[in-house]
Amino acid sequence: MSRSSSTPPHSSHQFLTAVLFRQGPSAMPYSEDVKWMIRQHVISLVDAFPALRPQTAAYTHNDGRTVDLLQVAGTVPMVYLQVTYHIPIVVWLMEAYPRQPPCVYVNPTRQMVIKRPHPHVNPSGLVSLPYLRNWIYPTSNLADLARNLSVVFGRDPPLYSQQPRPNPNPNPNTFPPIAYPPPAPSPRPHRPTEDSSQVYKRNAVDKLADRLNCDIEALRRSRGAEMEQLINAQVLLRQREEQISKGLTEMRDEKEGLEIQLQMVLMNSEIVEAWLSENLGKRIINVETAIEHSDLLSKQMLECSSSDLAIDDLIYALDKALQEGSIPFDQYLKSVRMLSREQFFHRAMSAKARATQLQAYASGMAQRSSSQTRMI
Secondary structure, three states, X not given: OOOOOOOOHHHHXXXXXXXXXXXXOOOOOOOHHHHHHHHHHHHHHHHHOOOOEEEEEEEEOOOOOEEEEEEEEEEEEEEEOOEEEEEEXXXXXXXXXXXXXXXXXXXXXXXXXXXXXXXXXXXXXXXXOHHHHOXXXXXXXXXXXXXXXXXXXXXXXXXXXXXXXXXOOOOOOOOOOOOOOOOOOOOOOOOOOOOHHHHHHHHHHHHXXXXXXXXXXXXXXXXHHHHHHHHHHHHHHHHHHHHHHHHHHHHHHHHHHHHHHHHHHHHHHHHHHHHHHHHOOOOOOOHHHHOOOOOHHHHHHHHHHHHHHXXXXXXXXXXXXXXXXXXXXXXXXXXXXXXXXXXHHHHHHHHHHHHHHHHHHHHHHHHHHHHHHHHO
C-alpha cells in the first residue's frame, strides 16, 4: 500500500488542525460537530504510540468512489514469546467516523507475509476485532483500539518473515530485515510436548484476557447508554429552563399590568368615595332625569339606542316563549317581523343622528379655527 508523506511529531497538532478545519472543495468529508473529537482521538493515539503518524491519502471504496481521508500509519508494538516486534498498520478514518469504527489494515513489507489463516486478519490485510465490531460512540477511541491490537497480535501474530533468497553479490551497506515470528510449523508425529504448567498458564491468561475484554465491552455499553440518557436529560432540562424563563417573563409583564390596573381602580375608588362623601345626605336624585341632554340629537340617539336594546330583550323573550310552547309559531314569526322592522328604523335613525352630530361638530371646529385665525 503506498503511503503519503507523514508529519513529524512536533507538527502533528498543526497538521491535524489545518487538515480537519479547512474549507472549500478540499475540505475533509467529516461532520463539523465531530472534527474536534477526531483531532483529539488522533492526538491521543500519536502520543501513546509515537511510531504512528497522521496523514491524508486517497481511499477507493468498493463502488469505485475515491475520496481523500485521514489515515494513521506506522507500527504498533507487540510482545510474542517475550520478544517485542513492531507490526506495520494503517488506520483509515472513514467518513462516518467516530460514529462508525475505522478500517484497520496490516501493511506488510516485502519481507513479510500475512499468516493464513488468521482469526482476525483476512488475506487482504483487513483487521476484524471484537473492539471494532462492538464500537460504541462516543466512548470508543483510537488509542484503546491500538492497545487492543497490540494485545491480540501478541497472542497470535498476523505477520511473519519469509526466508530471504541468497544474494550472489551481497552489498555490505544493506541491513538484514527484521525477523518477525515464523509461521507455526505443522504438527509432526514425534513433536516434543510442552510443559503442562506453561500450557495451563497460557490458557488461563487467554481466558482471563477474553473475559476482561468482554467485561470492558459490557462496561462501555452501559456507560455509553448512561451517557446518552444524561445527554437527553440535559437537553430536556435546557428546554424546561427556557420554558420557565419565558413563563417568568410573562408573569412579570402580567404583574406590571395588574399593578397599573390596581392603581387605576384605587384612583377611581377615591373619586367615588369623594363624591359619595360630598353628596351624602342630599336629596335623592332621580336616575331617569339625572342625565341631561346637551342637544336634541343626543336625546334622539339615546332614545333610539334604548329602543334598540329593548327590542333585543323582547326578541330574546319571544325565543324563550317559543321554546317553552307559550306562543304559536305563526304568532312568533309575526311579532319578530314587526319588531325587526321597528328595530331597523331605530338603528337607522341613531346612525343618521350620529352622522349629523359629527358633521355639526366638524363645522363648529372649522368656524372656531377660522375665527382664531382672523383674530391673529
